[in-house]
Amino acid sequence: MRRDVLTGSYFTLGDIACAEGALAAGCRYFAGYPITPATEIAEHMARRMPEVGGIYIQMEDEIASIASAIGASYAGMKAMTATSGPGFSLMQENIGLAVMTEAPLVIVNVMRGGPSTGQPTRGGQQDVMQTKWGSHGDYEVIAFAPSSVQEMFDLTIEAFNCAERFRCPTFVLAEENVGHLREKLVIPEPHEIKLVERKRPKCDPKEYAPFKPDEDLIPPMAHFGEGFRFYATGLTHNERGLPRTVDPDIHAKLVRRLNEKIRRHAKEIIRVEKLYLDDADICVVAYGIVSRSAASAVRAAREMGIKAGLLKLVTVWPFPSDEVSRLSEGIKRFLVCEMNEGQIVREVERCNKCSKVSFLPKLGGEIHTPKEILSAMRAAL
Amino acid sequence: MSRLVHPLEKFVRPGMETRIWCSGCSDGIVLNEFLRAIDELGLDMSKIVVVSGIGCAGRASGYINVDAFHATHGRAIPVAIGIKVAKPELNVVVISGDGDLFSIGGNHFLHAARRNVGIKVICINNFNYGMTGGQSGPTTPMGAFLTTTPYGNIENPLNLVQLAAAVGATYVARWTAFHVRRIKESMKKALTKKGFAFIEVVGICPEQYGRRHKMPRPIDMMIWLKKNSVISRELDPSKAELTPERIVVGEFVDAERPEYTELMRGQINSIIEGLEKEGKVSDVEI
Ligand SMILES: Cc1ncc(C[n+]2csc(CCOP(=O)(O)OP(=O)(O)O)c2C)c(N)n1
Ligand SMILES: [Mg+2]
Numbered sequence: 001m002r003r004d005v006l007t008g009s010y011f012t013l014g015d016i017a018c019a020e021g022a023l024a025a026g027c028r029y030f031a032g033y034p035i036t037p038a039t040e041i042a043e044h045m046a047r048r049m050p051e052v053g054g055i056y057i058q059m060e061d062e063i064a065s066i067a068s069a070i071g072a073s074y075a076g077m078k079a080m081t082a083t084s085g086p087g088f089s090l091m092q093e094n095i096g097l098a099v100m101t102e103a104p105l106v107i108v109n110v111m112r113g114g115p116s117t118g119q120p121t122r123g124g125q126q127d128v129m130q131t132k133w134g135s136h137g138d139y140e141v142i143a144f145a146p147s148s149v150q151e152m153f154d155l156t157i158e159a160f161n162c163a164e165r166f167r168c169p170t171f172v173l174a175e176e177n178v179g180h181l182r183e184k185l186v187i188p189e190p191h192e193i194k195l196v197e198r199k200r201p202k203c204d205p206k207e208y209a210p211f212k213p214d215e216d217l218i219p220p221m222a223h224f225g226e227g228f229r230f231y232a233t234g235l236t237h238n239e240r241g242l243p244r245t246v247d248p249d250i251h252a253k254l255v256r257r258l259n260e261k262i263r264r265h266a267k268e269i270i271r272v273e274k275l276y277l278d279d280a281d282i283c284v285v286a287y288g289i290v291s292r293s294a295a296s297a298v299r300a301a302r303e304m305g306i307k308a309g310l311l312k313l314v315t316v317w318p319f320p321s322d323e324v325s326r327l328s329e330g331i332k333r334f335l336v337c338e339m340n341e342g343q344i345v346r347e348v349e350r351c352n353k354c355s356k357v358s359f360l361p362k363l364g365g366e367i368h369t370p371k372e373i374l375s376a377m378r379a380a381l
Numbered sequence: 382m383s384r385l386v387h388p389l390e391k392f393v394r395p396g397m398e399t400r401i402w403c404s405g406c407s408d409g410i411v412l413n414e415f416l417r418a419i420d421e422l423g424l425d426m427s428k429i430v431v432v433s434g435i436g437c438a439g440r441a442s443g444y445i446n447v448d449a450f451h452a453t454h455g456r457a458i459p460v461a462i463g464i465k466v467a468k469p470e471l472n473v474v475v476i477s478g479d480g481d482l483f484s485i486g487g488n489h490f491l492h493a494a495r496r497n498v499g500i501k502v503i504c505i506n507n508f509n510y511g512m513t514g515g516q517s518g519p520t521t522p523m524g525a526f527l528t529t530t531p532y533g534n535i536e537n538p539l540n541l542v543q544l545a546a547a548v549g550a551t552y553v554a555r556w557t558a559f560h561v562r563r564i565k566e567s568m569k570k571a572l573t574k575k576g577f578a579f580i581e582v583v584g585i586c587p588e589q590y591g592r593r594h595k596m597p598r599p600i601d602m603m604i605w606l607k608k609n610s611v612i613s614r615e616l617d618p619s620k621a622e623l624t625p626e627r628i629v630v631g632e633f634v635d636a637e638r639p640e641y642t643e644l645m646r647g648q649i650n651s652i653i654e655g656l657e658k659e660g661k662v663s664d665v666e667i
Contacts, residue, residue: 003656003663006667029463029466029467031463044665047664047665048665050649050653051652051653051656051663051664053649053653054649055466055467057462057645059462059492060488061488063456064458064459064488064492065459067459068459068462068466070452070463071460071462071464071465072463072466072467074463074464076467076468077467079463093453094453097452097453101450185667224448224450224468224471225430225448225468225471226427229394229446229447229448231443231448231450232449232450233451234453235451240396242396242398242443243443243451244398
């Protein structure tokens with residue numbers, strides 16, 4: 001039996017499922033700094049990593065954690081860090097570095113209530129926009145929003161697959177409510193887990209241009225110590241990786257490619273789940289833990305004769321703009337439920353062609369009850 | 382006619398913009414000595430990684446024809462740690478400036494030395510933030526005039542040698558840009574040292590520092606370094622005084638302590654052996 005895929009059924013914590021998902025995905029480098037409610041990921045990694053021959057390192061802060069994960073990724077390891085709001089804020093500059101140097105990397109944010117130290121032990125969805133816009137400059141990200149312990153495992157694997165495939169930082173955005181949730185987890189057999197590995201150069205090291213993309217806009221990645229002797233910089237660079245900071249065309253070309261490599265593959269990346277949307281009069285939009293109350297609310301509404309449906313965002317970034325636009329042509333009402341003051345609702349409004357969008361916020365760490373969602377639906381209709 | 386080739390050219394990355402550094406800057410001297418050290422040791426260029434932060438000194442990594450990473454301001458050391466821990470067989474070197482390594486990145490320095498991760502850190506201390514145009518920094522001497530200390534610096538500077546020694550670096554040396562051979566010899570020592578090694582090179586920055594301190598020409602600064610530096614022959618960091626009037630140079634620490642990546646590998650191996658002996662897949666409860 002493999003040490004990194006502990007096939008079986010368990011009753012366990014979301015944070016632990018996330019750590020096990022990472023190990024099953026081939027993660028062999030974890031750097032972190034303790035923070036509620038993500039600490040259990042680090043603690044589990046501290047115990048498990050050596051068993052699979054991997055590295056657990058507690059760094060001096062979250063800036064060092066992400067920076068060292070970028071280094072490990074360049075040395076050839078699948079790398080991850082996990083944190084919550086305050087630590088996530090500290091990581092922002094180096095998220096941009098990972099974008100610019102195209103370092104495959106998974107960043108888990110088990111979200112708590114903010115701003116600032118806020119509610120360390122209570123969940124929220126307040127970091128969704130920060131994930132997209134938190135570092136300076138224009139960039140695209142990929143972010144998954146697990147709603148269960150099982151999805152903490154499954155989507156962490158997906159996050160690694162995306163990070164490796166697209167050479168970009170990829171996020172797992174879980175609420176504290178999911179991180180600290182205890183429920184059933186099934187770890188499949190290793191052969192049932194589909195893994196993606198980063199594309200590697202096949203050329204002679206002398207010919208290698210580290211940031212020259214293939215057709216798919218993604219450059220093959222050499223690792224340090226393999227004889228390619230290349231340079232990676234957060235400065236604007238040409239395809240050979242050499243700094244070229246004042247040429248407008250080189251800058252525009254680079255930034256566009258970094259964005260396009262994700263935008264062009266958006267269809268392949270984006271994942272949504274739909275419930276009763278075919279004939280719906282109202283579409284509830286939710287993600288993460290809230291999607292579970294929303295599903296109950298939609299079922300209850302159907303029993304009452306209200307034609308309700310649910311759009312669950314499994315990926316929050318890239319945002320499923322086309323899907324929402326299409327749905328808005330047939331459905332008159334949208335109700336967005338979020339544990340924040342209004343983040344994804346802005347995206348829904350932006351993509352909405354002709355229907356009315358209502359918003360049901362919730363702050364304080366509690367999840368919307370199905371009842372609250374149901375009455376908001378009735379008010380909206 | 383055949384082209385004259387500089388003996389160190391093979392160590393220089395082709396295609397780089399020829400010069401980011403001002404004329405008279407000593408960053409090139411340090412770079413030169415680093416290349417000579419590699420050359421004399423006969424090291425495999427494919428097994429060296431140089432990491433830098435942001436600043437004039439931080440541009441060094443780009444010019445060296447090895448695997449190199451140019452990180453964010455202050456974060457060269459944690460990037461280097463990630464590389465070293467992932468591939469301990471690589472010789473991972475950080476070259477960066479005083480502001481980068483000891484102001485914004487100061488915390489990383491002390492923890493890297495404390496852990497004794499076997500990376501080598503070379504700091505070019507020019508007493509100011511050169512790249513951003515001559516602001517004061519953590520090593521700026523008392524009373525110095527820089528763009529952000531227009532009335533004279535009132536902050537006590539850090540003594541980098543004493544700091545490095547206090548937090549556990551296993552090799553610590555200081556030289557000035559005038560002591561080229563000694564820089565090289567220290568680099569050779571650092572590059573072959575197992576544990577965390579630190580070299581401070583007191584550099585010259587005529588553009589930003591010199592011209593504000595009556596040393597507008599590079600030669601003025603070199604004479605200043607030559608006149609005011611004294612070599613200490615004791616392995617004693619308490620002797621490592623550094624003021625504009627007295628620059629004590631030399632080796633100050635040369636010790637051995639268990640190196641981090643070796644300790645880590647040892648731990649990992651014994652955990653796996655333990656599991657194998659007991660025929661277990663894991664000892665951890667999910
Ligand atoms: C987060 C951040 N803050 C500020 C800067 C601007 N900045 C660039 S270089 C530098 C100082 C570099 O000083 P030092 O490390 O001493 O290097 P030198 O240029 O003197 O060699 C600063 C403040 C930056 N790039 N990033
Ligand atoms: Mg400086």
